[in-house]
Amino acid sequence: MSAWEGVREAVAAADPERVARLVAALDDDGRRALAEELPARLKEMRAASPYGILDQRMSEPLVVAGAGAIGGPAAAASWICRRELRPWWSADGYAALCRALTAVTAGRTDAWRADVAHRIAARIRVPDVDGMLWHAAAALCRAAGAAPPATDGFVVGWASIGARPEALGEDPFLGALLPKLFEADGVGAALAADATRARWDATRECTWADSLSGLARAGRIERAVLLDGCVSRFLRGGTPHGLRWFVRLHDALAPTGEEAAARVRDYVRLLPAAPPTVADLALRHVRQADDLGRLDAALFEEAAGALLFRPERKLVRAALTWLDRTARKRDRADATVRALTAAFTSDAVDLRDRAVKIAIRHAARTSEPVREEVRDAAGGLPADRRAAIAAAFGEVTAAAEAEPPAGPPPFVPRAAPAPIGSLGELAEEFAVLLHTEEDWPATERFVAALVGFAHRDLAGTREALRKHADALAPWITRPDEHVYMRGYVAESWIQFPVQTLLLPGGTHNLAGVFAALAMRRSRPAGSLNDPQLKGFLSWRLHEIASAVGTAPLLLATPTEASGHIDPDVLVGRLERLEAAGRAPGPADLLQAMLRVPREIDPAAAVRAKGLASDAGRAVASWLAAGGLADPVVSCTVRDAPAATAAERALRFPPQVRSIVEMPGDSAIGRLCAFPEPGRRGPRPHMDHWPAVLPSHRDVVAAHLVACLAGAQDEDWNQGGVMLGLAEADGPAGSATGTLLAYTLAHRGQDQRAKAVEALLVLAARDALPAAETGAALGRLAALGRIPLPRTLKALTAAADAGACAGVWAILAAALPHALPAPGERAPAGLPAMITLAARLAEVTGAGGPIPEVADVAARGGSSRLVEEAARLHRVLTAT
Amino acid sequence: MASSTVAAGAAQSYTYTRPSGLDSGLLGLSTSGGTTSSGPQAHPHFFSGVLTQAAPAAAALLALADVAQTRYFQPRPTSFRDPVVTCNGDRIRMESFSACGGVYARLDVLEPALDGEVHERGTTNVDVNGPLREALARVGGSDPLHLAVGAEELAVTTMDGAVVEKKVPLPDRWLRGFAEVQVITAGFDLRGELKGPDAVRFLRSLPKRAREALWVVPAGRTMRMSSRPVPGAVCLAGPDRLRTMLPLLRFAKAMRAYGPAVSNGSGPVSSVWELELPGMRYVLTLSPRHSRGFSGEGAVLEDISTDQAAGDADLLGALLSFEPRVEPGLLSERSGLGLARTRAALTQLGTSGRVGFDTAEAAFFHRELPYDPARVAALNPRLRSARALVEDGAVRFTSGDRATVLTDGGEREVRFDGDRATCTCPWWFDHRGERGPCKHVLAARIVRREAGRGGPVGQGGPVGQGGPVGQGMDTARAAGAGR
Secondary structure, three states: OOHHHHHHHHHHOOOHHHHHHHHHHOOHHHHHHHHHHHHHHHHHHHHHOHHHOOOHHHHHHHHHHHHHHOOOHHHHHHHHOOHHHOOOOOOOOOHHHHHHHHHHOOOOOHHHHHHHHHHHHHOOOOOOOOHHHHHHHHHHHHHHOOOOOOOHHHHHHHHHHHOOHHHHHHOOOHHHHOHHHHOOOOHHHHOOOHHHHHHHOOOOOOOHHHHHHHHHHOOOOOHHHHHHHHHHHHHHOOOHHHHHHHHHHHHHHOOOHHHHHHOHHHHHHHOOOOOHHHHHHHHHHHHHHHHOOOOOHHHHHHHHHHHHHOOOHHHHHHHHHHHHHHOOOOOOHHHHHHHHHHHHHOOOHHHHHHHHHHHHHOHHHOOHHHHHHHHHHHHHOOHHHHHHHHHHHOOOOOOOOOOOOOOOOOOOOOOOOOOOOOHHHHHHHHHHHHHOOOOHHHHHHHHHHHHHHHHHOHHHHHHHHHHHHHHHOHHHHOHHHHHHHHHHHHHOOOHHHHHHHHOOOOOOOHHHHHHHHHHHOOOOOOOOOOOHHHHHHHHHHHHHHHHOOOOOOOOOOOOOOOOOOOHHHHHHHHHHHHHHOOOOOHHHHHHHHHOOOOOOOHHHHHHHOOOOOHHHHHHHHHHHHOOOOOOEEEEEEOOOOOOEEOOEEOOOOOOEEEEEEOOOOOHHHHHHOEOOOOOOOOOOOHHHHHHHOOOOHHHHHHHHHHHHOOOOOOOOOHHHHHHHHHHOOOOOOHHHHHHHHHHHOOOOHHHHHHHHHHHHHHHHOOOOOHHHHHHHHHHHHHOOOOOHHHHHHHHHHHHHOOOHHHHHHHHHHHHHHHOOOOOOOOOOOHHHHHHHHHHHHHHHOOOOOOHHHHHHHOOOOOOHHHHHHHHHHHHHHOO | OOOOEOOOOOEEEEEEOOOOEEEOOEEEEOEEEEEEOOEEEOOOOOEEEEEOOHHHHHHHHHHHHHHHOOOOOOOOOOOOOOOEEEEOOOOEEEEEEOOOOOEEEEEEEOHHHEEEEEOOOEEEEEOOOHHHHHHHHHOOOOOOEEEEEOOHHHHHHOOOOOOEEEEEEOOHHHHHHHHHHHHHHOOOEEEEEEEHHHHHHHHHHOOOOOOOEEEEEEEOOEEEEEOOOOOOOEEEEOHHHHHHHHHHHHHOOEEEEEEOOOOOOOOOOOEEEEEEEOOEEEEEEEOOOOOOOHHHOOHHHOOOOOHHHHHHHHHHHHHOOOOOOEOHHHHHHHHOOOHHHHHHHHHHHHHOOOEEEEOOOOEEEEOOOOOOHHHHHOOOHHHHHHHHHHHOOOEEEEEOOEEEEEEOOEEEEEEEEOOEEEOOOHHHHHHOOOOOOOHHHHHHHHHHHHHHOOOOOOOOOOOOOOHHHHHOHHHHHHHHHOO
């Protein structure tokens, strides 16, 4: 009987300890034979298992068999670490495996066991420490009585799965691994959840941090090792997450003043760049050392400079308090005031003013050189602060008048893309557009070229596109095999026209007929249909699709990136149509008329008079009349979202009421008319909407805001739509302003960036509806519908980019709505909003008090809201 | 050379006589094998002296080490690759590359910050370890800092002769990226500059979590963030990748941004961000996207390596001697090659990692990467696939400016339009030339060039069934790219 035969049964019985007894009983030859046989047997067993995955219960016995039989430490370690022998979990925390491993290697030397343990430890990876490997290495180490391996993996494993914090005192590895806790990478992350785990894990009686500090108190381990370890870990740097546990441990140790003083240089060096939690801790201990008089002048200067330079307001505030309270006690008014001048240029005007106040408080104790430094630094302060400094430190010469903000960057209209020039380019563009999201300029460019080429060379166009359609989008040419794609294709401005080109005579146009009908019928007020703009786009798409191959051109293809058509080009297109004896589609004609710019070249209107067809005459009179007169648009934020519409409960109630008044019953009237109570939510091709009415952006905004209001946490391309509106033309009023306010509060940084861009474009074109945007912003903030902090980030970015005046006007309009009545809670971020307003009022030189701000300022008390309101009021009444 | 490559694409071993450390004000950087002006050496000795700007130098060195240890795309712990140090005589440059291959960092310690003796010029690795990081973080105030790069006395005075050996994975793409960066940045111009406080405000205002490419446009005393490219804008892809600059802001004197010329419709591009510190420059080069490493950018492919360029590069390589600035005019004179050929050859040297590009001075500098040159110079996978296509005769020109390339995935059509070429493969549709030509365009170019020289053209012929082509990187990507 071979050695394997005897072991096999024990393996099959999933009993590692019996395997250990059997293997230990073998003589050298038997072991060698078993070792030789094992790999082949393992292969056999895997081949016989379903999916080639070994039965979990056999892993441990096989590991033990190999550990006992294989003679070379390297080979034994490799066997133990084999991936296919890794059990998924262990019911008893690998206790049986460890016992068996200890038993089966009893005949080996301690050096052999330690060698194997170290080799296994070297293969433990951070952060996903494998429990079996760690326990195997630990068991062999303990059996050998050897020092534990100090690899990162083993140390992290000890911290995360190996040691029990409540019994650390008895842990055999404590002495050797404790210093390594502060050196190995990954310990911080493994123990970051130490405190939470102690709460949910019933087997945990205490946290690592408490356990270690307890042992230190009991004298079992040295405090200095722990303290120095934490500090050196902080110095090595890392993420706040990776350092969190060390901060907890450091706090649990509660260093004494003497201990803090001994490490004060290190604490000071942590102040400039450490994560905020660590810097906060370092500041506490620097102050502790300072209280003992152990912070020398050079270090004080370094610490104060580093703290006042930090971007975190909290740390700067703490530093200011520290400087203020200790200047007299430690007799260092000079050094304190000199450090404070660094804050005179701060953007955070409240902290700047506080620094000024503290400097003035200690002015009497300063020496002349420092006083001069203060006078120099104060030159850039606003007038009232400068006067206060002058009163305490002597005459201050104002710095050269700061150059006024440059204003928003000039608006440069984007160029419309050049038309597609060849069939090859058309085919390439088709393939590219299949792969990208459809944005409207690209789709307009594509369908225009598609209609043009199909009219000139139908067979050639079909051939050029069919190849790509077959290869990249088979659902276009074989719709019956891809029924589920039908709706997707029918909504695509790229795929649907191509499908009608490649599969003529289909029934694709039924939907188009419905869309056209819907547009032509006037609808009962308050019906729950989709917005008219969506219906119109659908109508036009289907009209284009049915015109591919027959119509010589599309009338409404824009010539500008804003969506406008040069009237002269439009008349030229109509002349070509008349020459070809064809009439444009009604949707195409309507769209072309709506895309006429606000300023119409009289020459084009004259040229249009020569047109003879119905469409031509309609366009001629349209041009002569100067296009569509501006409808009256209004938009208000509802106090409570409308719960019902047309007597139906709404799941996503609209938060705004927008109304477009269009008298008369024309196609255009039906297109523009609103309200459509409908529901909040994205509609396909929303980015086309601004280009449907490029000369009447507020009408489009009224339609959009009903769908997008309250969706500032959804990524529905609000920013892109807003940018489209900004680049379009026409009056911008409450609808545009409300949509801008919502978009500035969007959750996504990229959408906010686009909103900022839109704000800048509007400001540069002198079309920013600042009062309306501000009113909406203030109302929404007061109603708690938008979070102010991220909105302020966007507004700050816009102001920094040059739109100071615009942003100030928005804030000035928002504050009356956003400020709380006495006794009400202010929305979070409101004080910061007033701070920003104060800064911008300083920069733009705005004057004239705001009554609501004056009211809040007069309330008294020391809340930040009142302080900030008072500051703003001071700025506004200074001139 | 003590530093050697274990299996191809596997690991890099560094051997140091002792760990780098900071003892009583002496920053001793241990060197591993490298090339010097007097030939290869196991532990070259470059510099001994004083760093006159101790705190900024220490902080910048830490920032550099942070980049080498970070995977910005899909972050996870990663093994640390030691920085490459080049002593160009009047300055010391330290370079490192992020583990994801998307960020290249360089610290140029210039003459004003160095006060000491240059022993030799050359390139090597220096050891950076945990205790050294800790010691560097302790540097502050006005403590003087002595610096020794590879000084021999260090090895003698300390330690018991123990040798530090480190072995870390060093993937091919990492090395290729190192070379690619130099070629990409060689075409960059200064686009914007901010003075100290403005630079601080700008860098602190960057969104922390944004992963999308932003565009940054100089506007007065700041730089404005824009969601779309406009002429004069610099692409800032993944602004969180500039975060190693934040701890350096307290020393910042200015910030400069460099980039290629962009227009309204541009896709994301690479950019260079330079922070001027007292006596030194900390430079970060970012790839066009968070997820894109430099290795696949394909900038080196635009000018296919010809035998002539390779020969010229060899000739120039022999003339270089770790110059801080390589003057193409001077070099062209000394080599007897024309200026155009010299420039092409310098680009060629860049692709094999033998010169770097300094955007601040708009000049190449000489350095020899301390890695197996064969690995750096090994053919780009895309070029390899293209050559395989040509060998299989898969390229067929249907007219003067159109070619059909037959691949496993079907026929691809390559269209030449002047210098521009387009293709119909999915990879092309995804990138539209932003990441260099695809293998089909490359193959068609090779065939066209050979035809132009009168050599044999791939006139039809038997079409290979896959072979090495199928294993090409492009095919794998293209397969993944299709929707």
